[in-house]
Amino acid sequence: MTVFFRRIAQTMSVLGGVVLSLVVAITVLSIIGRTGNSVMHSAFAQTNFAPLAQWLLDIGLGPIKGDFELVEAMMAFAIFAFLPLAQMTGAHASVDIFTAWLPRRAQLVQRILIEALFAVVLVVIALQLKEGMDSKLRSGQTTFILGYPLWWAYAASLCGAVVAAVVAVYMALVRVTEGVTGRILIADEMGADH
């Protein structure tokens, strides 16, 4: 089971990473297009190689239309897709110096409570995101420039949110099992950096 969930969490993270790389690519291409466009419009280009400049402009050399909106939707997907792995690997920053001296039993109970709280929060987040998506679906709200329905972006994000909620519930169950058996099943990895 753990292997299965870990695989899913990693796959989501890699998907998020690929989307993040696409964000980088789209942004850079848009900058190149924008710069190229203004160069081709410049007096220098228009006097020295007007036909070439015109041809480039005609085939659509310019910034990517609505790049800003694409980036926002893709980022939301990526971040939600990153959540399950953080959940599985204990990447969330916490202060453990005051509780490290607690007896082992107490620490096991503490891990159950924290993970259960996290599970509740992530389930609520996923459910409310679904509500948010439904309301965008009903209102038919679209984005300003590209005009795609906003609920698409919500739907993409919901994938990550649902997986994160499921993983969080699973992790809470793992902690309960650990509490009952007294044996650590999934140890925390070193905290994530920034």
Add this chain to the structure above:
Amino acid sequence: MSALDIGLYSLPALLALIFLRVPIGLAMFVTGFAGLWLIQGTPNVAMARLKSETFSQFSNYSLSIVPIFLLMGHFATLGGMSQALFKAAEGWLGHRKGGVAMAAIGACAGFGAICGSSLATAATMSRVALPELRNYGYAGGISTATLAAGGTLGILIPPSVVLVIYAILTEQNIAKLFLAAIFPGLLAALGYLIVISIYVRLYPESAGTKERIPYRDRFRDLVAVWPVLLVFVAVVGGIYGGIFTPTEGAAVGAAGTGLIAWVNGGLTRSSLLESFLTTARSSAMIFFIVLGAGFYNGFLALSQVPQTASVWVVSQGFSPWTVLFIILVFYLILGCLMDSLSMILLTVPIFYPVIVALDFGLTPEQTAIWFGILVLIVVEVGLITPPVGMNLFIINAMERTTPMVETYRAVLFFVASDIIRTAILVAFPMITLVLIS
């Protein structure tokens, strides 16, 4: 109970949760949620906020700079620039007393210019520099402490993830904050070089010697680091020059370092996947804290705590410098327990209104930027202060033969240099502000 009371009681409640090891983002989220519920007498408003708030926080265009910078840092690591930087710095500094350690600092500063993260800088440079330091007979403590301190240059020298978050919280210009961080960052590097030179004179047995390298080779090695300079100028210059937005600048940097990594053969399938996974963990952690902080700070603002605190501090007639001093000391202490981003997200919404309400003889924008740089420095000290400085742990995990106590002892010299530098920057705000005025 009035809204203000609820807001005031929420602070100890939040701290209690955090000290009970509840993840900081989760603690802020839960406290903020409960606070909104108490103030409004119903959970409905907080629940309704959740329908769109997670999406809008995670899709925030300004915040998208954070994961892109993290990815850029990983690409920079894969690109082999750390070796080139260290070699160049070693050529110029290596033969001096403590020179190889100085070279590690120089290389960290260079790496910091293309990496916005302290831990990534510490980990990357340790891989390159620790074996060299051992080869030339440097003692364990000074080696690990140097790299832990050098790692903080990753975030002190722009680009810097912490500054991005500060800029968003206080609605300041990211480009100006980056520019303002340059001199304090260089001052930090200089301070660390002085620390090393003092340390090896106090403990001569802690450092070995290295032969001089001819100038021709030195220049050759220096020229080899041109891609680092190019990426730095493109990113920071481009953002400041208004050629692109900070997010676009980060994308250019990620593409640039990605290209370098690819050309140098560092970008393999497995290393790329590894970069994605680490970026995922860090980004998820940061964004969850941002989400929790958004909830908590929204609740605090509703309870009027920040406004009341700022009015109270001003009406008490404290000297602005006393208030600043207390805040900075508070950060230094909290930094021994908590990581830098959490600390900033937790405290800046409360401290910032207080600071800008006080008169330091600067314009509001200057005060905001100067305070941002000071906060950046004091929270980063937390990365190298015992007992829980993250940089110390990272390096200790890579260098098992050096006992933690030895690292602790040597790192105190660097902490002292950080504190002296903070005092200098407090006394002379112009060091920070000269590039933006």
